[in-house]
Amino acid sequence: MNPLATIGRFAIAFLQRIGAVAFFASRAVSHCVRPPFYLRHVGLQMMEIGYYSLPVVGMTALFTGMVLALQSYTGFARFSAEGAVATVVVVSITRELGPVIAGLMVAGRIGASMAAEIGTMRVTEQIDALHTLSTNPMKYLVAPRIIAGAAMLPLLVLVADIIGVFGGYIVGVYKLDFNAGTYLKQTFDYLEVMDVVSGLVKASVFGFIISLMGCYHGYNSDGGAQGVGRATTNAVVSASILILVFNYGITEIFFSGR
């Protein structure tokens, strides 16, 4: 086999995939902004993404905050900088770990269920049935999920930020014997608005990516149960990778100047 041809085929397949996703995304977004709107569906998806993900995201944020305090304490003790623990925790959580961890957890929870649900609808002809009932599936199935994803993730991350910082506070005060007042003062003294805002912008982008990947892979699934399984895996994996890639990109945009 000609190795150059193989590389070429991969490259073309890769570009085709990017094009297909971009095309799907532009169609989805255009349906998000044009009536009719299925507000009830947007609401249902918001509940699913925002409210029902709270326990999972809360737990991960709590333990992330806790371990962050513990690790940075032992690490910083090597050069007597224990005092920076509170600041490190709050900045890391709001800028990076809150959005990324919430994004990855929601990608596993929501991205998978979207791909499975829409994929099953595809292979059982329910999506075709929507067409014949004068309902555009992009508008009915995809748009509400995209809107809900982009809108709810920032709220979820806001909660994760608070719980994460609280986790750091628990370890700091009850295990590492920081003074509660000092810990809180240090937490807020060095916190900038931009830290939180950049995290929320990231969260919104991640929410969009999660919904987009879940819907795209579900919508284009084929081959019965196996195909739906593949779509689910692809949705979670691609959303997770894209989250990390975009996380770097957005960080670059926000903070590279400083």
Next chain:
Amino acid sequence: MATPKISIRGLKKRFGSKIVLDGVDLDIGVAESVVVIGGSGTGKSVLLKCILGLLEPEDGSIKIDGQEVVGMRGREREAINTKFGMLFQSAALFDSMRVWENVAFGLIAAQKLPKAEAKKIAIEKLGQVGLPPQTGELYPAELSGGMKKRVGLARAIATQPEIIFFDEPTTGLDPIMSDVINDLIVECVHVLGASALSITHDMASCRKIANRVAMLYQGKIIWDGPVAQIDHSNNPFVDQFIHGRAEGPIRMQIPV
């Protein structure tokens, strides 16, 4: 002759290098029931999906009431689709909704009826296909195969479509239930005065619901005539198919 309800000319569709439809010509008259027969994998479903706008054909024309629909998109397409009702092979009921919501879906989505009114019509349609009103409160997962088909039929006729499509309506049902569904199809189409296009390979079903039969083979309609003449078609392909013989001019193509 009046404008046919559906008029298909030179329809071509291929997937990659595999030619599925290779110039299909077919007319369906007003209030006529046409059944397209053909073996598995001959492109019957693809033909249906092209008419519904789910697939874009490479070439050819499809006219609905004289209006060209190939290449039509968006709102226009949705408007055309309001003329259609479709019974899917697997019924394709929305499993997140109750039975009555399934039946009422088109009424609420396309005709913007208020919920209460749509529910009333849905219950009425369920009655028409022989299901009691209580069925309306169930979820599709709680129904048997035959009941699902009935609900699918009720959903297809709920919006009073002008054209109804049946995709293998009796596949997966026992012979008696098949006959019941066939009777319901004949009755519903008759009551609505709608045109019907069905695809099937069940000859009993075909004889019952068809006015006219067309046979699809290798991407073309190779025979087309009234159902009464199907036994005297003098076409070896048709003869082989309706008698279900392994020997004959049709060779089952095993995809590689």
